[in-house]
Amino acid sequence: MSVIAPQFKLSEFIKSLLDNAFWILFLMVLVGLPALMIVLFVIELPVIDGELLTPFLAFTAIVDPTRILPVIHALMATDIFRVAVFPGFGFAALLAAGTIFAERKLLAKMQLRVGPFYCGKIEGILQLMGDGLKLISKEIIIPAKADKPLFWAAPVLFVATAAAFVSLIPVAPGWVVADIDMGLITVFAVIGFFPIITILSAWSANSKYPFIGGIRALFQMVSFEIPLILSLLGVVMLTGTLNLSEIVESQSTFPWIVFLPIGAIVFFITMLAELERIPFDLPEAESEIVAGWLTEFSGMMYGLVQLGTYLKLYAFAALFVVLFLGGWHGPMVVPPFPTEILTEGIVMGPVTAQIPGLPLFTQDMLNGTFWFVLKTVAVIFFILLPRGVFPRIRVDMLLSLGWTKLIGLCFVNIFIALGLLYAGVLGPGGLQ
Amino acid sequence: MTAELPPGLALQKVDERIMTLNVGPQHPGSGHMRLIVQIDGDYIVACDPDPGYVHRGEEKMAEYRNYILNIPHLERPVIHDSCNVLYPYVLGVEELLGIEVTERAKYVRVIASELNRCIYTMYWLAIYGIFLGHSTMFMWPAGDRELLIDLMEKMTGARVTHAHFVPGGVRNDLPANFEDVCLRQVNYFEKRIREYADIFYDNPILISRTRDTGVLSRQDAIRLGTTGSVLRASGVDYDLRKKEPYDVYDELDFHTNVLKEGDSYARSKIPWLDMLESCNIIRQALQKMPKSGSVRVKLKPNPKGKIGSVYKRVESGRGSLGCYIVSDGKPEPYRLKMSVGSFRNLIALPYLLKGEKLGNMPSVYWSLNYWPVEADR
Numbered sequence: 132m133s134v135i136a137p138q139f140k141l142s143e144f145i146k147s148l149l150d151n152a153f154w155i156l157f158l159m160v161l162v163g164l165p166a167l168m169i170v171l172f173v174i175e176l177p178v179i180d181g182e183l184l185t186p187f188l189a190f191t192a193i194v195d196p197t198r199i200l201p202v203i204h205a206l207m208a209t210d211i212f213r214v215a216v217f218p219g220f221g222f223a224a225l226l227a228a229g230t231i232f233a234e235r236k237l238l239a240k241m242q243l244r245v246g247p248f249y250c251g252k253i254e255g256i257l258q259l260m261g262d263g264l265k266l267i268s269k270e271i272i273i274p275a276k277a278d279k280p281l282f283w284a285a286p287v288l289f290v291a292t293a294a295a296f297v298s299l300i301p302v303a304p305g306w307v308v309a310d311i312d313m314g315l316i317t318v319f320a321v322i323g324f325f326p327i328i329t330i331l332s333a334w335s336a337n338s339k340y341p342f343i344g345g346i347r348a349l350f351q352m353v354s355f356e357i358p359l360i361l362s363l364l365g366v367v368m369l370t371g372t373l374n375l376s377e378i379v380e381s382q383s384t385f386p387w388i389v390f391l392p393i394g395a396i397v398f399f400i401t402m403l404a405e406l407e408r409i410p411f412d413l414p415e416a417e418s419e420i421v422a423g424w425l426t427e428f429s430g431m432m433y434g435l436v437q438l439g440t441y442l443k444l445y446a447f448a449a450l451f452v453v454l455f456l457g458g459w460h461g462p463m464v465v466p467p468f469p470t471e472i473l474t475e476g477i478v479m480g481p482v483t484a485q486i487p488g489l490p491l492f493t494q495d496m497l498n499g500t501f502w503f504v505l506k507t508v509a510v511i512f513f514i515l516l517p518r519g520v521f522p523r524i525r526v527d528m529l530l531s532l533g534w535t536k537l538i539g540l541c542f543v544n545i546f547i548a549l550g551l552l553y554a555g556v557l558g559p560g561g562l563q
Numbered sequence: 564m565t566a567e568l569p570p571g572l573a574l575q576k577v578d579e580r581i582m583t584l585n586v587g588p589q590h591p592g593s594g595h596m597r598l599i600v601q602i603d604g605d606y607i608v609a610c611d612p613d614p615g616y617v618h619r620g621e622e623k624m625a626e627y628r629n630y631i632l633n634i635p636h637l638e639r640p641v642i643h644d645s646c647n648v649l650y651p652y653v654l655g656v657e658e659l660l661g662i663e664v665t666e667r668a669k670y671v672r673v674i675a676s677e678l679n680r681c682i683y684t685m686y687w688l689a690i691y692g693i694f695l696g697h698s699t700m701f702m703w704p705a706g707d708r709e710l711l712i713d714l715m716e717k718m719t720g721a722r723v724t725h726a727h728f729v730p731g732g733v734r735n736d737l738p739a740n741f742e743d744v745c746l747r748q749v750n751y752f753e754k755r756i757r758e759y760a761d762i763f764y765d766n767p768i769l770i771s772r773t774r775d776t777g778v779l780s781r782q783d784a785i786r787l788g789t790t791g792s793v794l795r796a797s798g799v800d801y802d803l804r805k806k807e808p809y810d811v812y813d814e815l816d817f818h819t820n821v822l823k824e825g826d827s828y829a830r831s832k833i834p835w836l837d838m839l840e841s842c843n844i845i846r847q848a849l850q851k852m853p854k855s856g857s858v859r860v861k862l863k864p865n866p867k868g869k870i871g872s873v874y875k876r877v878e879s880g881r882g883s884l885g886c887y888i889v890s891d892g893k894p895e896p897y898r899l900k901m902s903v904g905s906f907r908n909l910i911a912l913p914y915l916l917k918g919e920k921l922g923n924m925p926s927v928y929w930s931l932n933y934w935p936v937e938a939d940r
Contacts, residue, residue: 300606410696416696
């Protein structure tokens, strides 16, 4: 037979783990610590509790929890942490990277192959990093007749719009970047930006295949936005609010998918179309129009568009969880914080340490994040699955599906919601 | 402007609504050729296939090499189907040299050519899958093809370009224990390709995409001179293994798959049905084959053919494949001409694509069972 992956051996696996750990430690000591030292010498350090934070104090603070924990608490309360790290970009990018890896391995398993295997030693987990390095090191080629400012701006705008979408998603109680009362309307507004960016980038490339791909993307996104918005109308009618956090709160007993399954199915299908995933990947149909509206992108410009695509995938999956699967609600599985650490301290060999700054996160927040991530991963799995099963559909079939069948189903969904509301099952005086 | 043009040439007036697309030769959906497609919105107005990018001059090369040296390069047009490509040449040379082949060699040839038909069809099917955006259908046939390639490697010593058929039989006898291994692999292969129906041929999206697209009527199929699976998908019962049995095909019991629809779906399904039938043929041939005996008639060095011409044709993976050899009594053929199924099927493409949507282009194009390299020779 052809190349067969080596047999899995536990000893080899542990060896590779230790190997990776060694290299991480090695590089951290050799590169990370000197770099941190240089940074600490250069920047202007703040005054904390009446004494100037010198590099020496900063290093001691790292290993002294009583001093570092208030700093971390203060950091976590800032907006920049929310935007850049936890419910915002960093968290979403981590899930998006996980999605890319899972997609490759899952598809490989379905197609009787191994997928990424050698890069990173353990099942090819560093393949994404390698691909990123490759994309960065590639030359960026701009078509001679392209409209250069627009062509440059398109990938950046795409990532920015996807990141704006991510910022609207409530992950855990109180943990959302932008908690606005008109949350759902803002989501629609952000989604409305994608076709504009797509057609601008396609048109500015001044090339035939991107143009056809852009027109197809425009068709697809615009015609699927209507069923997308209509399918969410049922949820809005039952909850009576547009705030995403309040919509999650309203599902503490039942997720809306129990009452509005048709709306959930329509939303899922329109989601696939908005994400340009198989079977709706017409704007990037390889055998017809090369790579559609992405044809002329090269190097990191293509990488940015891919990053935006996967951020968008995470955001849509999270929106599905928020609207239909009850967001952060779920049975309490995270154990309560052991308060005796605060009162009696923990014994670490000869030292008994009392750490007053703990806990960093509340039990509610950890539990909420756990359930949210679990549900999001499940939805992402179902988004990835059709890629191994279905061929691509055609433009006319896509449009007839969007304009007739899905919109019809949306109205059925709205009537179900109205019926539930008037019968008094849900809404004021009902189950909720 | 017109004054600068050479005499006899005039500028063509182009409608501004029409966009001309060069699909190929550097396009994921073209193969080694170019399709000049004119589209009006999403509809194809005209399609002009432009083959010839991989022309190697096989026919001219054959005039400078003797009958034995011609074997390795004549199989190059379709390396996945190399036994079937050589088959008509070998049959023709045997008639010119007046050789009678042994019974066992005939059966070995049938087994090899049927295995090769499956290998070719799997490759074709893999590309058909990826042309429709179905990546699993690309990986599965490409992987399952290995089963039969292993068999061919045991049999001939090479994975793709076997050069196994020679005038007077086949190059080598079967290895020991080949019958059992072959039976086992072929049975498993048949079980695997039956699973393709679940993921591909019964897939509702595939059916809705390829049904009633690129319909080739029975009359048109005959008039345009198409052959092989394209002809049989249009309802013409035409299989050279049945109509003009060569070697031992008349002793084997098999049937020809015919579908009446003539659309892309039928054209894509016929090769798959043929593969199932090939498994049947291989099993029968393994059973009926004489268990021992010579597989190769000893030839004189540098054999000379009798003066005259011969035309032989076989049913290859892409349809009727003919070879016309003219001999003037020298060790080399005076003229050699191959009539290939790919080129005959390609002729139907402009007729089928006219008025189709752009999204149907890959499925109609590849359903014609066309191999660019074979068409160019």
